[in-house]
Amino acid sequence: MKLESLIDELTEDLTPVKPRRFWADLLVLALIAAVELALLFALGIAHLDLERLATQPTMGWRLVSLGVIALMSGFLAVRSFDPAYSAKDALRWLAVIVALCLAYGLIMDGPPAGTASLLQRLDWRSGIQCASKIVLLSLPPLAALALLCRRGAPTDLRRTPLLSGLAAAAWGAFVFVFACPFNDPLYIVVWYGIACGLVTLAARVMMPRLARW
Amino acid sequence: MADDHWRDLMLAAQAGDAAAYRRLLVEAGGWLRTYYARRLPASMVDDAAQEVLLAVHTKRHTYDPAKPFGPWLAAIARYKWIDRLRAMKDTLTEELPEDIAVRDHGEAIQSANVLERLLGRIKPAQANAIRLVKIEGLSIKETAERLDQTVALVKVNIHRGLRQLSELAREESHEA
Numbered sequence: 231m232k233l234e235s236l237i238d239e240l241t242e243d244l245t246p247v248k249p250r251r252f253w254a255d256l257l258v259l260a261l262i263a264a265v266e267l268a269l270l271f272a273l274g275i276a277h278l279d280l281e282r283l284a285t286q287p288t289m290g291w292r293l294v295s296l297g298v299i300a301l302m303s304g305f306l307a308v309r310s311f312d313p314a315y316s317a318k319d320a321l322r323w324l325a326v327i328v329a330l331c332l333a334y335g336l337i338m339d340g341p342p343a344g345t346a347s348l349l350q351r352l353d354w355r356s357g358i359q360c361a362s363k364i365v366l367l368s369l370p371p372l373a374a375l376a377l378l379c380r381r382g383a384p385t386d387l388r389r390t391p392l393l394s395g396l397a398a399a400a401w402g403a404f405v406f407v408f409a410c411p412f413n414d415p416l417y418i419v420v421w422y423g424i425a426c427g428l429v430t431l432a433a434r435v436m437m438p439r440l441a442r443w
Numbered sequence: 444m445a446d447d448h449w450r451d452l453m454l455a456a457q458a459g460d461a462a463a464y465r466r467l468l469v470e471a472g473g474w475l476r477t478y479y480a481r482r483l484p485a486s487m488v489d490d491a492a493q494e495v496l497l498a499v500h501t502k503r504h505t506y507d508p509a510k511p512f513g514p515w516l517a518a519i520a521r522y523k524w525i526d527r528l529r530a531m532k533d534t535l536t537e538e539l540p541e542d543i544a545v546r547d548h549g550e551a552i553q554s555a556n557v558l559e560r561l562l563g564r565i566k567p568a569q570a571n572a573i574r575l576v577k578i579e580g581l582s583i584k585e586t587a588e589r590l591d592q593t594v595a596l597v598k599v600n601i602h603r604g605l606r607q608l609s610e611l612a613r614e615e616s617h618e619a
Contacts, residue, residue, distance in 0.1 A: 233496070236497070240500045241461050241464055246458050248457075249504055249507060312507065313519050314514040383505040385518050
């Protein structure tokens with residue numbers, strides 16, 4: 231087909247469209263995240279225990295770190311659905327923030343203990359349960375991001391899924407903090423890290439297939 | 444890139460203005476041809492430009508009128524270009540052997556050179572009519588329209604031009 235005949239066809243096919251708005255997409259995402267959080271509180275799965283927040287130092291660390299990561303990566307993910315936006319530098323800064331949050335947790339943990347104690351502290355049975363719950367809680371924001379991505383026009387199909395996966399995973403972990411009985415920084419770094427890593431990896435593999443061009 | 448102009452056209456297109464949309468696609472198509480001509484083999488330029496116009500059509504709602512149109516189009520063009528380069532990398536190609544037999548076109552090239560030189564020695568109206576009908580294969584009617592001449596005049600020019608060409612060729616062969 232010649233370019234001119236394609237232009238004729240496209241012109242004939244033209245219908246009015248509503249332009250995509252960045253803030254509207256961000257609002258949709260924030261609403262889904264807020265509904266999820268409210269639902270968990272309403273069902274009694276999550277608890278806002280102010281006493282625990284004051285006495286357990288990891289609680290504040292977890293909420294601030296995961297909240298910041300979720301907000302930043304969510305914001306950047308939605309921005310990256312615009313073809314002209316490059317998330318290269320932003321992703322680098324985000325990686326620094328994630329590393330700082332993890333390092334802070336490990337510093338809170340103090341000097342390393344013996345191997346036997348480490349295995350005991352990691353408590354792999356509970357750890358797998360926690361990680362599975364974080365993965366499940368990540369699914370609603372991940373699905374929302376995938377739909378927004380499909381509707382958008384991302385041109386960086388490596389970084390956009392990474393940002394989306396990280397945003398969803400961090401949000402899932404943030405919500406889970408309100409239901410998690412564990413307070414050991416090592417346990418949190420390892421199992422939260424595994425869960426977030428799995429969600430981010432899944433997004434990296436699946437999302438490029440969903441992007442429709 | 445005329446950013447403000449294209450932004451206005453796209454804004455009108457998003458609202459359903461077909462005339463503005465056609466104008467935008469024609470202008471963007473021209474820009475895309477130039478863009479790809481510098482980046483892809485000539486045989487792929489048109490296909491790549493078409494692919495981008497299709498993407499512009501399906502993703503036109505993702506253009507934010509608050510931003511310039513040029514970078515938006517350029518980002519899509521670049522994305523499609525990289526996609527094409529990846530596809531080219533995956534396409535199997537066979538290296539041609541060094542000793543492959545190729546027909547010698549020397550004689551044909553020499554004849555074309557001689558003919559071109561002889562055509563330069565007859566009247567331009569006759570030479571043009573001969574070029575279009577006898578070399579490019581156009582009909583007498585098409586040639587008449589192209590040269591803004593009557594059909595009868597084209598026929599006369601071809602007849603006289605050919606006669607003159609044969610005389611010139613004969614003279615040259617005698618001199619040689």
